[in-house]
Amino acid sequence: MRASEVARGWRMQTVWTVLVVALWLPSLITSEAKSYEATEAGPKKDVYMVVFDQMPIVTYNGKILGLRGTSKYFSERWRKAHKRAHISDLVKKYNAYLVKHQDQILTEFFGYEDCEKVYRYTHLVNGVALFLTADEAERLAKHPRVVRVQKSYKVFKSTVHTPEYLGLPKGVWSQCGGPTGAGEGMIIGIVDTGIDPTHPSFTARGQKPYGPLRKFRGRCDVGPGFPRGSCNGKIIGARFFNAAAKKGGFNASLHFASPLDGDGHGTHTASTAAGNHGVPVIVNGANYGSASGVAPRARLAVYKALFRFIGGFIPDVIAACDQAVADGVDILSLSLGPNSPPGGSSSTFLNVLDIALLNAVKANVLVVQAAGNGGPYAKTVTSFSPWVLSVAAGVDDRTFRNTITLGNRQIIKGTGLAPATRGAGLYPLILAQDAVQGSGDPSLSPSDCQSPKLYNKLLVRGKILICTYSFDYVYGGSTMQQLVKTVQSLEAAGVALVVDSDVSGGKYEPIPLAVPAIVFPTSADSNTLLAYYNRYTKKDRSGKILTFGATAKIGNGLTVTYTRSVQQVALFSSRGPNVKDFNFNEADILKPNVMAPGYLIWGAWTPIGTDNPAFTGQRFAMISGTSMATPHVAGLAAMLKWKYPKWSPAALASAMTTTADVEDRFKRPLLAQNPSPDAYPLLEKATPFDMGGGALNINAAMNPGLIFEAGYLNYVRFLCSMSTPREVLGATKTACAGVAGKPTDLNIPSITFANLVGTAHVPRTVTNVAPIAEKYTISITNAPDFVITANPAVFTIGVGVRNKQTILFTVRATKASQASSFARITFTGSLGHVIRVPVSVVNKRLR
Ligand SMILES: *[C@@H]1O[C@H](CO)[C@@H](O)[C@H](O)[C@H]1NC(C)=O
Numbered sequence: 089m090r091a092s093e094v095a096r097g098w099r100m101q102t103v104w105t106v107l108v109v110a111l112w113l114p115s116l117i118t119s120e121a122k123s124y125e126a127t128e129a130g131p132k133k134d135v136y137m138v139v140f141d142q143m144p145i146v147t148y149n150g151k152i153l154g155l156r157g158t159s160k161y162f163s164e165r166w167r168k169a170h171k172r173a174h175i176s177d178l179v180k181k182y183n184a185y186l187v188k189h190q191d192q193i194l195t196e197f198f199g200y201e202d203c204e205k206v207y208r209y210t211h212l213v214n215g216v217a218l219f220l221t222a223d224e225a226e227r228l229a230k231h232p233r234v235v236r237v238q239k240s241y242k243v244f245k246s247t248v249h250t251p252e253y254l255g256l257p258k259g260v261w262s263q264c265g266g267p268t269g270a271g272e273g274m275i276i277g278i279v280d281t282g283i284d285p286t287h288p289s290f291t292a293r294g295q296k297p298y299g300p301l302r303k304f305r306g307r308c309d310v311g312p313g314f315p316r317g318s319c320n321g322k323i324i325g326a327r328f329f330n331a332a333a334k335k336g337g338f339n340a341s342l343h344f345a346s347p348l349d350g351d352g353h354g355t356h357t358a359s360t361a362a363g364n365h366g367v368p369v370i371v372n373g374a375n376y377g378s379a380s381g382v383a384p385r386a387r388l389a390v391y392k393a394l395f396r397f398i399g400g401f402i403p404d405v406i407a408a409c410d411q412a413v414a415d416g417v418d419i420l421s422l423s424l425g426p427n428s429p430p431g432g433s434s435s436t437f438l439n440v441l442d443i444a445l446l447n448a449v450k451a452n453v454l455v456v457q458a459a460g461n462g463g464p465y466a467k468t469v470t471s472f473s474p475w476v477l478s479v480a481a482g483v484d485d486r487t488f489r490n491t492i493t494l495g496n497r498q499i500i501k502g503t504g505l506a507p508a509t510r511g512a513g514l515y516p517l518i519l520a521q522d523a524v525q526g527s528g529d530p531s532l533s534p535s536d537c538q539s540p541k542l543y544n545k546l547l548v549r550g551k552i553l554i555c556t557y558s559f560d561y562v563y564g565g566s567t568m569q570q571l572v573k574t575v576q577s578l579e580a581a582g583v584a585l586v587v588d589s590d591v592s593g594g595k596y597e598p599i600p601l602a603v604p605a606i607v608f609p610t611s612a613d614s615n616t617l618l619a620y621y622n623r624y625t626k627k628d629r630s631g632k633i634l635t636f637g638a639t640a641k642i643g644n645g646l647t648v649t650y651t652r653s654v655q656q657v658a659l660f661s662s663r664g665p666n667v668k669d670f671n672f673n674e675a676d677i678l679k680p681n682v683m684a685p686g687y688l689i690w691g692a693w694t695p696i697g698t699d700n701p702a703f704t705g706q707r708f709a710m711i712s713g714t715s716m717a718t719p720h721v722a723g724l725a726a727m728l729k730w731k732y733p734k735w736s737p738a739a740l741a742s743a744m745t746t747t748a749d750v751e752d753r754f755k756r757p758l759l760a761q762n763p764s765p766d767a768y769p770l771l772e773k774a775t776p777f778d779m780g781g782g783a784l785n786i787n788a789a790m791n792p793g794l795i796f797e798a799g800y801l802n803y804v805r806f807l808c809s810m811s812t813p814r815e816v817l818g819a820t821k822t823a824c825a826g827v828a829g830k831p832t833d834l835n836i837p838s839i840t841f842a843n844l845v846g847t848a849h850v851p852r853t854v855t856n857v858a859p860i861a862e863k864y865t866i867s868i869t870n871a872p873d874f875v876i877t878a879n880p881a882v883f884t885i886g887v888g889v890r891n892k893q894t895i896l897f898t899v900r901a902t903k904a905s906q907a908s909s910f911a912r913i914t915f916t917g918s919l920g921h922v923i924r925v926p927v928s929v930v931n932k933r934l935r
Contacts, residue, residue, distance in 0.1 A: 130221070131221045131222075131223070132221065132222070133219050133220055133221050133335075134219070134220065134222070134225075134239055134240060134335070135206055135217055135218070135219055135220075135239075135240035135331075135332045135335050135401065135403050136217065136218055136219075136220050136225045136228075136237050136238065136239050136240065137209075137213075137215055137216075137217045137236075137237070137238045137239075137240070137402070137403055137406065137440050138215050138216050138217070138218055138228060138234055138236070138237050139213060139214065139215040139234070139235050139236035139237075139238070139440065139818075139819075140189065140190060140193060140214045140215055140233055140234060140235065141214075141232075141233045141234070141235050141818070141821070142186060142189055142214050142233075142821070143214060143821040144186070144209070144210060144211055144212055144213050144214040144215075144447060144821075145179060145182060145183060145186070145210055145211050145414075146211060146212055146413065146447040146448070146450050146451045147447055147450060147820065147821050147822065148182050183210055186210045186214055187208065187210065189214075189233075190208065190214070190215075190216055193231065193233050193234070194216070194218075196231075197227075197228060197231060203218060204218060204219040205217070205218055205219075206218060206219055206331040206332055206335075206403060207329075207331055207332075207403055207404075207406075207407045209406060209407065209410050209444075210410075211410040211411075211413055211414045211447075212406070212409060212410045212413055212443075212444035212445075212447040212448055212451075213406060213410065213440065213443070213444050213447070214821075215236075215440075217240070217331070217332060217403035217406075217407075219335065225237050225239065235818035235819070236432075236433070236440065236818060236819065238402075238430075238432045238433075238439070238440045239432070240332055240335075240336075240401050240402055240403050241401070241402050241426060241430055242336075242399050242400065242401060242402070242426070242427070243394070243399060243400045243401070243402055243405055243424045243425060243426050244394075244399045244400070244424060244425065244426070244427060271362065271382075271383025271384065271385045271386030271723070271726040271727050271730050272385040272386075272730060273301060273385075273387075273730065274383060274385075274386040274387065274418045274419070274726035274727075274729055274730050275301065275303075275304055275324060275325075275386065275387045275388075275389050275415075275416065275417045275418050275419075276358075276361045276362050276383070276386050276387070276388055276389070276417065276418065276419045276420075276421055276719075276722050276723070276726050277389045277390075277391060277412035277413075277415070277417030277419065277420045277421065277453075278354060278357055278358050278361065278388060278389070278390050278391065278421050278423075278719070278722075279391045279393050279394075279405060279408045279409060279412065279420065279421070279422050279424065280349075280353055280354030280357050280358070280390070280391075280392065280393075280394055280421075280423055280424070281349050281350070281351035281352070281353045281354035281355075281392060281394045281395065281396065281699075282314075282326075282328065282344070282346075282347045282348050282349035282350070282351070282354045282355075282390060282392035283323060283326065283347060283348075283349050283354055283355050283358050283388070283390045283392075284348070284349050284355045284692070284693075284694035284695075284696075284697075285314060285318035285319075285320070285323055285326070285347075285348075287355060287359070287692045287693075287694065287707065288364065288367050288692075288707070289355075289358075289359040289363035289364050289367050289379065289381070289692040290320070290322050290323050290358070290359070290363065290364065290388065290692070291320070291322070291364065292320040292321045292322045295322065295364060296385075297321070298320070298321025298322055298324075298387065299321070300321075301324060301387060303416050304324050304325065304387070304389070304415060304416050304417075305414065305415050305416050306324070306325030306327070306389055306411070306412075306414075306415030306416070306417075307325060307327075308323075308325060308326045308327075308347070309326060309327050309328055309346060309347055310346070311328070311344065311345050311346025311347070311348070312340070312344045312345060312346045312348060313344055313346055313348035314326065314344075314346035314347050314348045318347070321387070322362075322364070322387060322388065323387075323388050323389075323390060324387040324388065324389055325388075325389035325390065325415055326347035326389070326390040326391075326392075327347060327390070327391050327392065327408070327411055328345070328346060328347050328391075328392035328393070329391065329392065329393040329404040329405075329407045329408045329411070330343070330345065330392075330393075330395070330404060331403065331404065331407070332401035332402070332403035332404045333393075333395055333398065333400065333401050333404055335401075336398060336401055337397075337398045338395060338398070342396070342397070343395040343396060343398070346392075347390050347392045348392075349392070349694050349697070350395075350396045350694070350696055350697070350698065351394070351395070351396035351694075351697055351698055351699045352693045352694050352697025352698065352699040352700065352703065352709060352711075353394070353423070353697075353699045353715065354390065354392065354394070355691075355692045355693055355694045355697070356689075356691035356692060356693060356699075356709060356711060356715075356716070357421065357423045357691070357715060357716070357718065357719040358381075358388050358390060358692070358719070359379065359381055359691045359692035360381060360382065360689065360691050360716060360719035360720055360723065361381055361382060361383065361386065361388070361421055361719035361720075361722045361723040361726070362381040362382070362383050362384065362385075362386040362387070362388050362723060362726065363379060363380060363381035363384065363691070363692055364380070364381070364384055365380040365381070365384035366378045366379075366380060367379050367380070367692075369690050369708045370707065370708070371600045371703070371706050371707070371708050371709075372600055372601070372602035372706075373602070374507060374600065374602075374646050375646075376600065376646065376690065376708070377648070377690075379690055379691065379692070379708065381719075381723055382719070382720050382722075382723025382724055382726075382727070382786075383723040383724070383726040383727045383730075386723065386726040386727075386730075389412060389415055389417050391408035391409075391411060391412050392408075393405045393407070393408040394424060396697075396698045396699065397698065400424060402426075402430075402440070402441060405422075405424065405441065406440060406441060406444050409422075409441075409444055409445065409448060410444065412448075412453075413447075413448045413451050413453050417453060418453065418454070418726060418729050419453065419454050419456065419722050419725045419726050419729065420445075420448055420453050420454070420455045420456065420722075421456050421718055421719050421721075421722035422455065422456065422457040422458065422718065423457075423458045423713070423714070423715035423716075423718045423719065424457075424458065424715070425457065425458055425459075425460050425470035425471055426470050427462075427470070428470070429470070429472070429667050429669065429670050429672065430670070431670045433815070433819070434669065434811055434812075434815060435668050435669050435807075435810060435811055436472040436473070436667060436668055436669060436670075436675070437472060437473045437474075437668065437675075437806075437807060437810070437811075438807065438811060438815060438816075438819045439472075442472060442473045442476070443819045443820065445457075445473065445475065445476055446473065446475050446800070446803055446820065449475045449476075449737045449738075449800065449803070450799075450800040452736065452737065453737065454477065454725050454729070454737035454740045454741065455475070455476045455477065455737070456476075456477045456479060456718055456719075456721045456722045456725060457471040457476050457477070457478055457479065457718065458471065458478075458479055458713070458714035458715050458717065458718045459471050459478045459479055459480045459481075459661060459662045459679060459680035459714045460661075460662030460714060461481075461660045461661065461662060461713055461714055461715075462660075462662040462663075463657075463658070463659060463660050463661045463662050463663050464659050464660070464661075464663060464760070464761060464762050464763050464769070465663060465763075466663055466664070466665065466777070467663070467664070467665055467666075467667050467672050467674070468662040468663055469662045469663065469664055469666055469667070469679040469680055470662060471679060471680070472666060472667070472668075472675070472677075472679065473677075473803075474677045474798075474803065474806060474834055474836050475737070475738075475798075475803050477681050477682065477721060477725075477740075477741045477744070477745070478679045478680045478681045478682075478780070479680060479681070479682060479683070479684055479686075479714055479717045479718045479720075479721050480657055480658075480661045480662070480680040480682070480683040480684075480686075480714060480717065480778065480779050480780060481657070481658040481660065481661040481683065481684070481685070481686025481687060481712070481713060481714045481716065481717040482655050482656065482657060482658060482661075482683040482684060482685050482686060482687070482717065482758075482779070482783055483655065483656045483657070483658045483685075483686075483687040483761065484655050484685055484687075485650050485651045485652055485653045485654075485655065486648050486649070486650060486651075486688075487503075487648070487649045487650075487651050488503055488504045488505040488598050488645060488647075488648060488649070489501060489502075489503065489504055489645065489649045490502050490503060490504030490505075490506070490606045490642065490643050490644070490645030491606070491642075491643045492584060492606050492617070492640050492641070492642050492643070493514075493640060493641050493643070494617075494620050494638070494639070494640045495514055495624070495637075495638060495639035495640060496620065496624075498616075498620065500608065500613050500616050500617055501613065502584075502606040502607050502608045502609070502613060503596065503598050503606070503607040503608075503609055503645070504598070504605075504606065504607075504643075504644075504645015504646065504647075505598045505599065505600045505601060505645055505646070506600070506601035506602075506603065506604060506605035506606070506642075506645045506646070507603075507604050507644060507645070507646060508604055508641070508642055508643050508644040508645070509552065509581050509582045509604040509641045509642045510581070510604070512641070513641065514639035514640060514641050515550065515551055515552045515581040515582065515639060515640065515641065516550075516551045516552070516636035516638065516639050517551065517552050517554055517584070517621050517625075517636070517638040517639060517640055518547065518548055518551045518552070518553055518554065518633075518636060519554045519618075519621055519625075520534055520535050520536075520537050520543065520553055520554060520555045520556070521534050521535055522625070522627075522631075522633055523543040523544050523547045523548050523553070524542055524543060524544070525542070525543060525544040533556075533558060533560065533566075535555065535556035535558060535588075536555060536556060536558055536560055536561070536566045536571075537553060537555035537556075537570075537571050537574045537575070537583070538565075538566050538567075538570045538571065538574065539570070539574060540573070540574045540577035540578050543574070543578055545577075545578050545579070548578040548579070548580050549578060549579040549580065550579065550580070550581055551580055551581055551636065552580065552581050552582045552583065552584055552604075552640055552642065553574075553575060553578065553580040553582070553583050553584070554583075554584045554585075554586060554617065554618070554621060555571060555574075555583055555584075555585050555586075556585070556586055556587070556588050557585050557586065557587045557588060557596055557607065557609075558588040559588060561596075567701060567702075568599055568601065568702060569701060569702060569704070571583065571585070572601055572602050572603050572605075575603045575605075576602070576603060580603075581604065582603060582604030582605055582606075582642045583601075583603060583604070583605045583606075584605070584606050584608070584617060584640070584642070585605065585606070585607040585608065586608050586613075586614035586615075586617055586618060587607075587608055587609055587610065587611060587614045589611050596609045597688070597712070598688065598710075599702040599703075599710065600702075600710065604642045605642065605645070606642050606643075606645060620638055621638045623638070624637035624638035624639075625637060625638050652754070654752050654756045654757070654758055654759050655749075655752055655758050655759075655783050656758070656759045656760060656761050656771065656774070657683060657758070657759070657760035657761060657774050657778040657779050658686055658687045658712065658761060659761035659762075659763075659769045660712070660713070660714075661680070661683070661686065661714055661717075661778070662680065662714065663680075663777050663778055664678060664679050664680065664776070664777030664778075664928070665679075665777055665840070665842065665908070665928070665930055666678065666679035666840075668810065668842075673842070674842035674843075674930055675831070675840070675842060676830075676831035676832050676840050676841055676842050677831065677834075677836075677838075677840055678776055678777075678780060678836075678838035678840045678926060678928055679780070680778075680779065680780045681741065681745050681780035681781060681838075682721060682744055682745045682748050682779070682780045682781050682782070682783075682784055683717065683748070683758075683778075683779040683780065683782060683783045683784065684717040684718070684720035684721050684783070684784045685716070685717060685720060686712060686713055686714055686715070686716045686717030687712045687716075688710045688711070688712055689710060689711060689712065689716040690708055690709070690710045691708065691709065691710075691711070691716070692707065692708060693706050693707055693708050693709035695707065697709065699711070720784060721744060721784060724744060724784060724786055724789060725740050725741075725744065727786075727790070728740050728743055728744070728789060728790065731790060732857070735795075735857075736797060736798075736799060738795075738796065738797055738798040738799065738835075738836075739795045739796075739797055739855075739857070741837075742792070742795040742796040742797070742836075742837045743789045743790075743792040743795055743857075744781075744784060744789045745780060745781035745782075745837050745838070746781060746792055746794070746795075746796070746837045746923035746924055746925065747781075747785050747788035747789045747792050747922075747923060747924075748779075748780070748781040748782030748783055748784055748785055748788075748789075748924075749782045749783045749784075749785045749788075750774075750781075750782040750783075750912070750924060757773045757774070758773075758774045758779065758782060758783060759771040759772060759773060759774055760772055760773070760774040760775070760778040760779070775908065775910050775928070776838065776840075776910055776926035776927075776928045777908060777910075777928060780838070780926065781837065781838070781924065781925075781926055782924070788922075791858075791921070792857065792921065792923055793856070793857065793858050793862060793915075793917050793919070793921025793922075793923060794854040794855065794856060794857065794864070794885070794915060794917075794921065794923050795837075795854065795855050795857050796835050796836055796837040796852065796853070796854060796855075797835065797853070797855050798834060798835045798836060800822075801822070802834060802835060803834070804816065804820050804822045804824070805824070805825075805829060805833075805834070806829075806831055806833075806834040807819070807820065807824075808824035808825075808828050808829075809828050809829050809830050809831045809833065810831055830848075832848065832850050833850070833851060835851075835852055835853055837923070837925050838925060838926050838927070838928070839852075839876075839897065839899065839913075839925065839926075839927045839928070840927075840928045840929075841899065841928070841929040841930065841931075841932075842930050842931065843930065843931040843933075844874060844899060844901050844929050844931065844932045844933070845901070845933045845935065846900070846901060846933070846934060846935045847898060847899070847900040847901070848898075848899050848900075849896055849897070849898055849899075850896070850897040850898075850899060851894055851895070851896050851897075852894070852895050852897060852925070853892055853893065853894045853895075854885065854892070854893050854895070854915070855891055855892050856885040856886065856887060856891040856892075856893075857891075858887075858917075858919065858921065859887065860887060860919070861884055861885060861886045861887060861890075862884070862885060862917045862918055862919045862921065863882070863883070863884045863885075863917065863918040864882070864883055864884075864885060864893075864915045864916065864917050864918070864921075865881065865882050865915075865916050866878040866880075866881045866882070866895065866913060866914070866915055866916075867913075867914045867916065868911060868912070868913050868914070869911050869912050870911055871909035871910055871911045871927075871929065872903065872909060873901065873902055873903035873904075873905045873907070873909050873929075873932050874899055874900060874901050874902055874903075874909065874911070874929050874932055875899075875900050875902055876897055876898065876899050876900075876911055876913065876927060877897070877898045878895050878896075878897050878913065879895065879896045879897075879898070880893075880895065883895070897913070899927070899929070901929075901932035901933060901934055902932075902934075903932065903934075904932055904933050904934050905931075905932050906930070906931050906932075907930075908928065908929070908930050909928075909929055909932075910926065910927060910928050910929075911926075911927040912924055912925070912926055912927065913925040913926075913927060
């Protein structure tokens with residue numbers, strides 16, 4: 089039975105849940121519900137998620153059924169029970185109870201009428217997704233046992249497609265290779281577009297055998313393009329969730345009713361997190377090095393809930409997360425997000441997805457999410473909550489350079505990622521416009537080289553064709569693929585692509601090209617080549633070429649150059665401040681949290697992938713986005729959890745964010761690509777609103793010294809500090825206890841004030857995770873309009889029961905200002921540990 093099941097009537101509904109199905113029930117696939125068609129004549133229906141008042145399994149405290157054992161965290165018991173690799177009676181009983189409870193409410197409400205259920209959630213959310221009219225949804229929201237009704241909304245892959253920015257071509261983290269073997273026994277859950285199970289990055293053949301992993305309770309759906317055996321130990325689980333997508337354009341022949349990836353995005357992100365080590369990256373027959381996941385020995389559990397062309401729907405995504413946590417993943421990697429803050433609740437932190445993710449964290453699963461691609465503007469982050477680790481995208485110093493050598497021995501530099509012209513000889517140059525023959529398609533610009541028919545093949549054959557990267561390549565229909573086809577078809581020796589002054593500034597994102605080629609992203613270099621061409625090409629009065637005197641050879645552009653430029657926050661990477669509600673009010677929570685490579689990242693691709701036409705038919709692709717940054721962090725988190733199996737999600741996140749780099753190895757501060765009047769982004773010192781703690785540093789994260797611990801009840805307390813107890817109780821089923829604190833009290837490795845009035849006190853508690861005592865000294869950089877002091881500023885932290893130290897920070901506004909300003913708190917240990925805590929303040933008032 090699939091989670092995507094749609095039942096006709098409540099009574100017919102077989103009792104199922106993510107838990108029970110996983111292990112106990114035989115396949116119960118109900119007829120692929122065509123039932124909703126009958127309703128389509130009536131009033132317009134949509135998918136709504138309905139959340140009930142009882143606790144979901146993860147939050148369950150053992151009380152309702154009178155079962156013994158009200159342990160503080162039910163999930164702890166639950167997890168322990170599962171070490172025996174079977175479902176505990178407690179969970180089964182509670183699950184059955186929830187199902188009954190859900191059915192009672194809905195029967196009460198709908199009678200025995202049809203009620204089309206899209207999903208039943210019991211794990212992270214106690215609720216259902218239903219196909220309802222707006223009127224039904226409104227009435228259901230008033231039911232006393234219903235705490236929340238949320239209409240489905242779309243979510244998107246966090247990749248960027250259009251080369252609307254410049255930046256130097258960037259980094260392949262995976263080629264630096266994570267330590268091989270690390271991540272053994274860890275399971276990374278990927279909620280994405282599925283996976284290509286045949287890809288060498290995921291083969292188990294030739295690898296140290298992947299034995300069974302008893303803690304994993306998931307399974308593999310079999311379907312089109314995903315035959316039995318696709319789960320091979322490396323891929324340990326694979327499911328798909330399309331029940332909501334079915335109402336939004338899901339088409340089995342386009343989107344595959346199986347975990348098969350038809351897009352490329354999910355295959356790419358999975359390979360970045362945990363692809364096999366040392367897989368050769370071969371595109372167009374050229375070898376671009378080898379790729380490795382960050383945690384090459386980790387297992388992958390794949391939950392397909394996004395689809396090529398149409399994106400995804402939140403009820404499917406929540407079903408996928410629910411299943412992943414029920415299955416027992418260690419890390420959940422979400423390279424997806426909404427386009428803007430979801431409405432429907434008083435705060436972004438209370439939306440259904442974020443509360444489900446809070447429950448995932450309660451079940452001890454670290455959730456890593458893309459920060460979004462809405463940059464470089466403020467308040468564009470679409471990953472909100474303090475219990476989620478939100479990842480920004482960085483651009484490193486890799487470039488793909490090449491040169492062209494002209495007949496007059498002049499050398500012009502350009503961008504490569506393409507092979508050299510054959511041999512050592514020089515080839516005549518011919519400008520595309522000069523090769524046009526009569527019967528061309530007038531709708532095509534002759535300079536773009538988009539159709540071989542436009543040109544005289546006899547003239548072009550054996551020459552280097554000069555084409556123009558025009559406005560149409562960026563915003564219109566001209567493509568690099570078509571350019572390459574034209575060059576191949578005309579049997580040109582190669583192609584030199586000059587930039588049109590319209591797009592000058594290099595709005596060209598390099599992609600591997602199958603023909604000898606060089607691209608000149610700047611007008612200056614383009615004009616140098618054109619001037620040379622014009623000088624040596626003799627024409628008669630009619631424009632007919634008499635002699636082709638301009639010659640050149642293109643160098644080998646397949647090798648990478650490291651420029652030693654400072655790592656930058658990518659222009660597209662979403663920026664803080666974080667927003668706490670639909671109206672974009674600012675939150676006292678830092679987002680994004682950390683930055684990882686996300687620009688021009690090589691990763692596995694499915695040949696049927698449609699996400700990026702430049703890589704159609706290829707096994708690898710080089711793409712950009714906070715989507716690409718996210719699985720780097722998920723992979724590192726798996727390695728950390730492998731090393732420190734007892735660490736909480738907060739500890740894992742703390743280790744990665746506090747040890748992140750804020751400077752490069754030459755001590756230059758990291759930069760952020762910001763908007764500028766010309767095509768080149770303005771480079772400014774990166775702030776915490778650009779990159780959170782900084783750029784991920786694998787080695788430092790593995791040994792942070794101190795961590796900031798926080799757990800479920802701390803997060804609930806945080807919610808209580810900003811929302812009404814009633815709302816918090818409804819969302820989390822946990823009561824607000826004691827005096828409501830302040831949002832800034834939450835023990836996270838950052839301090840953020842949306843609005844600082846006078847002086848505020850901020851407690852933080854660090855926990856020593858090193859095996860011995862260490863003396864720490866706190867140093868603080870002060871911002872122009874506020875100051876911070878620490879008490880104590882020097883302390884020695886022990887081990888065992890003495891491994892905690894609370895520091896009270898005092899933050900005082902010294903100048904009224906609405907400008908964002910930033911400081912950094914550094915803890916320097918006597919044994920070499922260094923951790924940093926970013927401080928961000930937006931509005932400052934003196935009193
Ligand atoms: C599904 O996609 C196929 C292939 O593109 C197309 O032929 C068919 O009409 C589509 N079906 C629907 C219901 O849109």
